[in-house]
Amino acid sequence: MEHRPLKAETDAREHLVVIGNGMAGCRAVEELIARDSNRYRVTIFGAEPRVNYNRIMLSPVLAGEKSFDDIVINDAGWYAGNGIALIAGDPVAAIDRAAKTVTTRSGAIESYDRLLIATGSDPFIIPVPGKDLPGVIAFRDMDDVDTMLAAADAGGDAVVIGGGLLGLEAAHGLSLRGMKVTVIHLMPTLMERQLDEAAGWLLKNALEARGQTILTGADTAEIVGNGKVEGVKLKDGTLIPAGLVVMAVGIRPSVALARDAGLAVGRGIQVDDHMVTSDPAVLAVGECVEHDGQVYGLVAPLWDMCRSLADGLVEQPTGYRGSVTSTKLKVSGIDVFSAGDFSGGDGCEDIVLRDASRGVYKRVIVKDDRIVGAVLYGDTADGGWYFDLLKKQEDVSQLRDLLIFGQAFAAGGGAADPKAAVAALSDDAEICGCNGVTKGQVVSCIAKGSHSLDAVRGTCKASASCGSCTGLVENILTLTLGDEVKAGPKTMCKCTSFGHDDVRREIVAQAMRSIPEVMQKLHWTTPDGCSSCRPALNYYLLCALPGDYVDDQQSRFVNERMHANIQKDGTYSVVPRMWGGLTNPTELRAIADVVEKYSAPMVKVTGGQRLDIFGIKKEDLPAVWADLNAAGMVSGHAYGKALRTVKTCVGSEWCRFGTQDSTGLGVKVERMSWGSWMPHKFKIAVSGCPRNCAEATIKDFGIVCVDSGYELHVGGNGGIQVRATDLLCKVATEQEAMDHCAAFIQLYREEARYLERTAPWIERVGLEHIKARIVDDEPGREALRARFLYSQSFSQDDPWAQRAEGAEAEHHAPMARFTPQKELA
Amino acid sequence: MTTAEWLDIGWVDQIPVRGSRTVQVEGGDDIAVFRTAEGKIFALLDRCPHKHGRLSQGIVHGGAVACPLHNWRISLSTGEALGEDKGCTPTVPVKIDGGRVLICRASTLKAAA
Numbered sequence A: 001m002e003h004r005p006l007k008a009e010t011d012a013r014e015h016l017v018v019i020g021n022g023m024a025g026c027r028a029v030e031e032l033i034a035r036d037s038n039r040y041r042v043t044i045f046g047a048e049p050r051v052n053y054n055r056i057m058l059s060p061v062l063a064g065e066k067s068f069d070d071i072v073i074n075d076a077g078w079y080a081g082n083g084i085a086l087i088a089g090d091p092v093a094a095i096d097r098a099a100k101t102v103t104t105r106s107g108a109i110e111s112y113d114r115l116l117i118a119t120g121s122d123p124f125i126i127p128v129p130g131k132d133l134p135g136v137i138a139f140r141d142m143d144d145v146d147t148m149l150a151a152a153d154a155g156g157d158a159v160v161i162g163g164g165l166l167g168l169e170a171a172h173g174l175s176l177r178g179m180k181v182t183v184i185h186l187m188p189t190l191m192e193r194q195l196d197e198a199a200g201w202l203l204k205n206a207l208e209a210r211g212q213t214i215l216t217g218a219d220t221a222e223i224v225g226n227g228k229v230e231g232v233k234l235k236d237g238t239l240i241p242a243g244l245v246v247m248a249v250g251i252r253p254s255v256a257l258a259r260d261a262g263l264a265v266g267r268g269i270q271v272d273d274h275m276v277t278s279d280p281a282v283l284a285v286g287e288c289v290e291h292d293g294q295v296y297g298l299v300a301p302l303w304d305m306c307r308s309l310a311d312g313l314v315e316q317p318t319g320y321r322g323s324v325t326s327t328k329l330k331v332s333g334i335d336v337f338s339a340g341d342f343s344g345g346d347g348c349e350d351i352v353l354r355d356a357s358r359g360v361y362k363r364v365i366v367k368d369d370r371i372v373g374a375v376l377y378g379d380t381a382d383g384g385w386y387f388d389l390l391k392k393q394e395d396v397s398q399l400r401d402l403l404i405f406g407q408a409f410a411a412g413g414g415a416a417d418p419k420a421a422v423a424a425l426s427d428d429a430e431i432c433g434c435n436g437v438t439k440g441q442v443v444s445c446i447a448k449g450s451h452s453l454d455a456v457r458g459t460c461k462a463s464a465s466c467g468s469c470t471g472l473v474e475n476i477l478t479l480t481l482g483d484e485v486k487a488g489p490k491t492m493c494k495c496t497s498f499g500h501d502d503v504r505r506e507i508v509a510q511a512m513r514s515i516p517e518v519m520q521k522l523h524w525t526t527p528d529g530c531s532s533c534r535p536a537l538n539y540y541l542l543c544a545l546p547g548d549y550v551d552d553q554q555s556r557f558v559n560e561r562m563h564a565n566i567q568k569d570g571t572y573s574v575v576p577r578m579w580g581g582l583t584n585p586t587e588l589r590a591i592a593d594v595v596e597k598y599s600a601p602m603v604k605v606t607g608g609q610r611l612d613i614f615g616i617k618k619e620d621l622p623a624v625w626a627d628l629n630a631a632g633m634v635s636g637h638a639y640g641k642a643l644r645t646v647k648t649c650v651g652s653e654w655c656r657f658g659t660q661d662s663t664g665l666g667v668k669v670e671r672m673s674w675g676s677w678m679p680h681k682f683k684i685a686v687s688g689c690p691r692n693c694a695e696a697t698i699k700d701f702g703i704v705c706v707d708s709g710y711e712l713h714v715g716g717n718g719g720i721q722v723r724a725t726d727l728l729c730k731v732a733t734e735q736e737a738m739d740h741c742a743a744f745i746q747l748y749r750e751e752a753r754y755l756e757r758t759a760p761w762i763e764r765v766g767l768e769h770i771k772a773r774i775v776d777d778e779p780g781r782e783a784l785r786a787r788f789l790y791s792q793s794f795s796q797d798d799p800w801a802q803r804a805e806g807a808e809a810e811h812h813a814p815m816a817r818f819t820p821q822k823e824l825a
Numbered sequence B: 001m002t003t004a005e006w007l008d009i010g011w012v013d014q015i016p017v018r019g020s021r022t023v024q025v026e027g028g029d030d031i032a033v034f035r036t037a038e039g040k041i042f043a044l045l046d047r048c049p050h051k052h053g054r055l056s057q058g059i060v061h062g063g064a065v066a067c068p069l070h071n072w073r074i075s076l077s078t079g080e081a082l083g084e085d086k087g088c089t090p091t092v093p094v095k096i097d098g099g100r101v102l103i104c105r106a107s108t109l110k111a112a113a
């Protein structure tokens, strides 16, 4: 209490007491002094034993880029010079509003005329066992930084819980200080509140490249240690060693004092536009307040709040109207910016620019010709400009086409026409950065006859790699040819300029591993794709990375996500597998029991020789599957882009015409190929003789047994457009029939486009191509077969059994039940 | 836990990102509660304006869901069909409080009735 002015008791001025010597509390006093330095006598209480400093710069202090002295905002001289009493290191413990006094922890009592609460926020500590162990800290003040620096001196492992702004800055600092850092983040994307999935993915990659381990979708179960922290255990059982654990999972407005004093408190201390609380003598400002339903966790709103507060204190009220905020991550070398609302929605239009070679992602969200949000990664130079346009609500319709290229481009000489901009480029201007192609080269390749985007990509390679210059190339085409530009092949969907084949080729060539990665590297024009491309990408990745790729459930159509077929009334149908169309009393009994137990309104024999149970409710599916599993049955994948059935006839075992054991072969083929995901549904049949009772010649793969062996047929389809199969070849043994089948399926899996059945695929690529790969090229066939069987080793895992055991229960149970009379159950 | 106007239906984290969960309303249609890639939460009647498909079972992308039955795209914030299609699903106001999802009681009753 060394700074207490001696004349305090005789001072007749009104006494303003400030609780909180932080950023908002001191700024408020600064604003007040700027308006009227003599009006109030000021006393500031601070819990921290030091002068006021810039809290946001704790990150650079941790990273070793700044010292504490560098970040002090108001030194001791400021307090003394302005006659401010600072009582640091003795927090206020209670407010007595009736007596108008505050009491500190040490028992000192101070009376006030006006009280300003600026207590900031408390870090949120997740309530897991071990949270109180020594070595578990938050990241909020200088003491925390000192603890981290001491731990870093000792070296070793650190875990940061929380992959938001604060957590990542802590992780960055600790890793620069030589610790081995693991970040545990509950959400699938880092900084999900500020960044969209695409930018979050880029950020994760960049941090991993710097040696941090980033675990997303990871839920902390417990912090372990004996007397001090030794590690963090995740809900999935993983144990991560750690000598230091930093919890940065969020903050809560610090409202305890205010609540105890009976002030109106919601999420924060409720204030009006002049920062006055429910008691006219008490004001509040900073992160601890709630204004108009909003609480803030950034400094920019504090400045506005403090201005309005000071205006009110000197009786020239203006009024605070809430703030729009933007965020920048302070990790040197990684530029991330986000502002406003990027959740999309009605009337919102996304303008996306991706430049994979420079690691840049920019997204500006426009609604009614106004910018409503922006997410920038890699190149944040224009963040301020977008934020300014956003705050001022400027009409950007004139800039629309060039907006995404940034201020320099969009404002440049009023050339608001992209074609004019392209026309103005010189011949040696580089168009395609990936392949180093100039405008002159593109023009001359068009002159030599490449009259479509695809032809240009095929000849001079412009736009053939990442596709970010597609728009430029298209403009050059129109400029050079006028209307003669040939429409290219169909793109995968409106989110990309690439076709299916290009995407697949690039996935393999660039060894891509996730949907966000594909979207970034291939310059998707939407932030998270659409219902056409997401399932396709999910399949292509699954096919390219057997056993490795983690299926994205949210990119699957309902039937594949629910492992059952949705019906028009919202119930599901369930078709268990009956190998080769065979069944037995146990299976039939189990099916009969299920039908009765769950009151299924209908059972039908399908055209695929199995039984379909209709009218099952989503909630009952796991129990139905458990019952069917108990009788030895597994999913029939009647819902999937996958192997459906293998239809058979009775064959030589019973039929007087039968030449081979078609039933037995059918069972073997089904056992080999069930469970595999395909571009589309896939049906197989085996007939015992050319009378073909199993209709093998309208199946994707059909086997017709003859005396001398097996005829193999491919590419048949019933459907709207009936197509009989083409004869692929004839083989002598069952084993060869199976090997060819496996190779054919794999070729289809690897080469057909998503949602392309075998019939249109074969018409597109030609039967000769299939024959060349499967029949003529024995090593090639063998390799295809081996790849299929390898991938099968991961996929023959009954999805019903996993769900029956409780996996992904959230797909089946409602989140809550509401009975209007009884309220929530 | 309930309050007069808002129904507390659970934690935000119980809804998969780019996915949805349902709330059963006795004697009425379900309410579908969505969570977008950006973490925004929306609630709509679980019924497509086209032929009553369960929107909760669709693919969520951007601020819309594609209906599982015939692929109409429905805006999560307004319930309107997007693009060429016309129709609208009732929406239910949502608020988030301390990680809990609350939906408006009156709208829930009205929508599900």
Ligand SMILES: Cc1cc2nc3c(=O)[nH]c(=O)nc-3n(C[C@H](O)[C@H](O)[C@H](O)COP(=O)(O)OP(=O)(O)OC[C@H]3O[C@@H](n4cnc5c(N)ncnc54)[C@H](O)[C@@H]3O)c2cc1C
Pocket: A019, A020, A021, A022, A023, A024, A025, A045, A046, A047, A048, A055, A056, A057, A058, A059, A090, A091, A092, A093, A118, A119, A120, A121, A139, A140, A141, A166, A169, A254, A257, A285, A286, A287, A288, A296, A297, A298, A299, A300, A302, A328, A330
């Ligand atoms: C590491 C870090 C990095 C950040 N980076 C950024 C950034 O890049 N950009 C950005 O906009 N924001 C950032 N922030 C957030 C920013 O620092 C806060 O928004 C800002 O400090 C809030 O100001 P405040 O005055 O409300 O709270 P604080 O600055 O926390 O001040 C509150 C003060 O009150 C004291 N106090 C609490 N209770 C009592 C009591 N009972 N008695 C006496 N004193 C008490 C506290 O000790 C504290 O000193 C960051 C925060 C941290 C921790």
Ligand code: HEM
Pocket: A565, A573, A574, A575, A606, A607, A608, A609, A610, A612, A636, A637, A638, A644, A645, A698, A717, A718, A719, A720
């Ligand atoms: C052209 C579009 C087609 C569509 C959209 C379609 C759709 C469906 C659907 C939704 C089911 C599942 C029914 C259920 O279990 O709930 C199904 C099953 C079936 N369909 Fe089709 N079908 C088509 C064409 C065909 C054709 C051409 C044939 C045969 C020539 C056929 C034969 C079958 C058989 C046999 C089953 C039962 C499958 C099994 O047992 O797993 N379908 N079809």
Ligand code: SF4
Pocket: none
């Ligand atoms: S007509 Fe075809 S699509 Fe329609 S219900 Fe029958 S099998 Fe299914």
Ligand code: FES
Pocket: B048, B049, B050, B051, B052, B053, B067, B068, B069, B070, B071, B072
């Ligand atoms: S019912 Fe939704 S699109 Fe038809």
